[in-house]
Amino acid sequence: MTDMRVNIAGAEFKNPVTVASGTFGSGMEYSDFLDLSKLGAVTTKGVAIVPWSGNDTPRVAEVRSGMLNAIGLQNPGLDTFLERDLPFLKGFDTGIIVNVCGHSEEEYIKAVERLSDADVDLLEINISCPNVKEGGISFGTVPKAVEDITAKIKKVSAHPVIMKLSPNVTSIAEIAKAAEAGGADALSLINTITGMKIDIERQDFILKNKTGGMSGPAVHPVAVRMVYEVREAVDLPIIGMGGIETPEDAVEMMLAGADMVAVGTANFYKPDATLKIIDGIKEYCERKNIDKAQNLKEILHAKV
DSSP: OOBOOEEETTEEESSSEEEOTTSSTTSGGGTTTSOGGGSSEEEOOOBOSSOBOOOOSOOEEEETTEEEEOOOOOBOOHHHIIIIIHHHHTTSSSEEEEEEOOSSHHHHHHHHHHTTTSOOSEEEEETTSEEGGGTTEEGGGSHHHHHHHHHHHHHHOSSOEEEEOOSOSSOHHHHHHHHHHTTOSEEEEOOOEEEEOEETTTTEESSTTSEEEEESGGGHHHHHHHHHHHHHHOOSOEEEESSOOSHHHHHHHHHHTOSEEEEOTHHHHOTTHHHHHHHHHHHHHHHTTOSBGGGHHHHHHHTO
């Protein structure tokens, strides 16, 4: 029998499958479709120190083999999360990973400090947020900025910290190394790829924001390549995501170097995708005589 348990920075999960932040809320919307207790963990939608209203509509568009979104990290804020969402999640036998967002170092630090007493497993820090004090440049696109924000968050965090990496960079490996240098406990990748869609009849942008984050099956090969590069560059645990729809996609991501996988866009059209992926990873490992699912990450890298 394959041991499906995985360990991410000291937190143990029953299996290597979670959900991608922003695609699952805090689980309430999906609890009628699947038993959340079967998931390795629920990763929450990004939460900030105060509520964010998000971007103007339209802010979602379908594209070939995926979607664009410019939601703008709309969220109810930490007060509502702690009073409503977290107690709901504690009613299930699943791990809890809280995604944190902010527009400045101060906002990140206040949010992380506020979560100090929360009974959660890990914090995932979304560094694709725009740094308003630096003219809107994403925290996650400059190595020195990544190292600095990681170090400052680690200094105040009572929980292990996952830094969520943006793919919109020249070298994802250099960004990963910067997060490692700042003291990150784990990494997750990839966040969405910046894209655009234009209505040729209206001769106007589909999204009010003009650009949005592309996700879905079309980005999967890019995500697999980036996870592989990061596994080669650092020794940190990795949660891999990007276009995972099937068990085969998940196994491929783990062979590339991920300890755990997150299912995102597929949740919108296959609400039970995570459960099929959990079963499929187990079936694959047993067929290949792999005694521990987390060992998948070592197979290809041992051949290099």
